[in-house]
Amino acid sequence: MSTIDRGCVLPFAAVISASATVSQDHGDHDDGALRATLIYAGQTLVEYQARQAAEAGAGHISIHVSAISAALSRSVDRLTADGINVSLVRSAAELRQTIPPDSDILLIGDGIIAAQSWYAEIARRAAPVLLVVNDRVTEPEFERIDAQHRWAGLARLNFRHMMDTLDTLDVLADWDFQSTLLRHAVQTDPARVIVNDEALFKGEIILVGSQTTADAAERHSLTTGSIPASGFGWVEQYLFVPLVDWAIPALLRRQVPPVPLRTGAFALSATGLVIASFGLTWPALLFFILGLVVDTVAVGMAKSARRREQSGWRDLICPVLALLGLILLGMHGQVNQVSGLFTGLYLAASITIVELSVRTGKALHMRAWMICSLGTALILLLLFRFAGMLDLGFAVTTLFALASVAMIVLARPVADNPQTGIPTKDIHSL
Structure with missing residues (x-):
């Protein structure tokens, strides 16, 4: 079976990292707030990410947070009301309990806004695979994984690797969930899907660090496509x-x-x-x-x-x-x-x-x-x-x-x- 075919057959869950705060150097009134609770498309950013993951085929979505806030709880309530299976987790132990057995994991970076086509591309490939951008054309906010590439915020990991990483986190005193998981993934020599320069310049991958950035991304992304370009009067x-x-x-x-x-x-x-x-x-x-x-x-x-x-x-x-x-x-x-x-x-x-x-x-x-x-x-x-x-x-x-x-x-x-x-x-x- 080909790689793409196997990626289509295997079930997968999603894990969204939602612990980073808004950068203090953006000058926004929202300094100190979680990136995940910034407003995008009429909802919190993490809620929009969860809807994208569900649309791509995720059977269960875990949102990893450092603390549960009222905004996050309301987001989960809205997602649940729409029939999306989602839960908030605060530790590696809780995350281990929510991930369905033998399911690949779609990891979604904190504050990432990606076009739905990239979710579909990662979802249809077999783990392990990372979505990356060329280091020479991107902003420094994207996390560097080597001299050539930076992580574009989406990755597909296999179940065994995810469990091994969570076991490692249990014995670490101080760790960052997203960075630790990403570095363990890079060590497995995953396949890489490169976001071309044109797609990056069109705003198909954006790392949101403030409400101003989220508003700009929304204006750019949500102004077209509501009605098909043909087939109407x-x-x-x-x-x-x-x-x-x-x-x-x-x-x-x-x-x-x-x-x-x-x-x-x-x-x-x-x-x-x-x-x-x-x-x-x-x-x-x-x-x-x-x-x-x-x-x-x-x-x-x-x-x-x-x-x-x-x-x-x-x-x-x-x-x-x-x-x-x-x-x-x-x-x-x-x-x-x-x-x-x-x-x-x-x-x-x-x-x-x-x-x-x-x-x-x-x-x-x-x-x-x-x-x-x-x-x-x-x-x-x-x-x-x-x-x-x-x-x-x-x-x-x-x-x-x-x-x-x-x-x-x-x-x-x-x-x-x-x-x-x-x-x-x-x-x-x-």
Whole structure:
């Protein structure tokens, strides 16, 4: 079995070092506080690290601390509430009891912020392995392991080596957990995964020493990626994405949890449905749009903070309420002169097909202007309503939705022609 394959099969636990204090030379108001309790992505830094480890596949997470504080206890409570198996340990003996037998160990350095791709890279390799950076391009805060490399804050150790090291710590009078464990790991001649210079300059590995550094890292890392770059309508791409990228860092810095936001999004959409039942078009459309925006922000916040947000049917609440609202709006007023009682139903059915294609990834190859998403339909109807042509707006938007369905079907990659062996062209090559 290859090294990578064996690393994928073996279970592993995680150990996070969380005893270092904020450096006294940073001039922050947080001097003396633990690095682990600095705020990052709307939570403590150690909580974010634990969520990354769980996402990488860690079955149990031990946080090694010198003393248990209220902030650390609250972090553990939140992690436990999200279904993450985590515990605080203060000694080698306690740590020995929490590590599952025969499990590799993912060691996470104190104050390290690493891109999730590096967690995945270390997690899929067999122990022992260290993530390192070249000594010539990095800051002195990273711990040097030899003349060429410094430790980048992630390592995978085998169970036997971890137990032997803990036995050694039992007989030492004065020791630093992270440094001692790292030095014992280096003596086993582990494999090394080198963080390239480009990734380092992009901020994929950061050692946080103050709240100022954590804030800077958050602004750099959490401003993009909340919504995929393709596969959505032009309203989502050009209106929702900028709003989301602006709102998420601001809300996370204030430690606003995503759950109340999502509840508010449901309430906005439900209010829009009630208003639509009375035939009040533009207020209902505005509430539906606001509901979609707030729901998108909440989902983006959960993703950025790596929270295990409940999904499934909850993802459909705002869209379903908006689609029901379109059906109700289509049954009122002059719209019935266009296509009768089922005007709203025709539009809602067409949008449903488009939304299902988007949510299942079948529209990833489509350009934004080709997709009549739910947000796009609501904006179009609102514009037609302000122009006094709502009946025409329903007709145009329905045709747009049907055209989107056709383009999604025609543009989907098709297997090679069995007779000629020539790949069928997609819509972009026509």
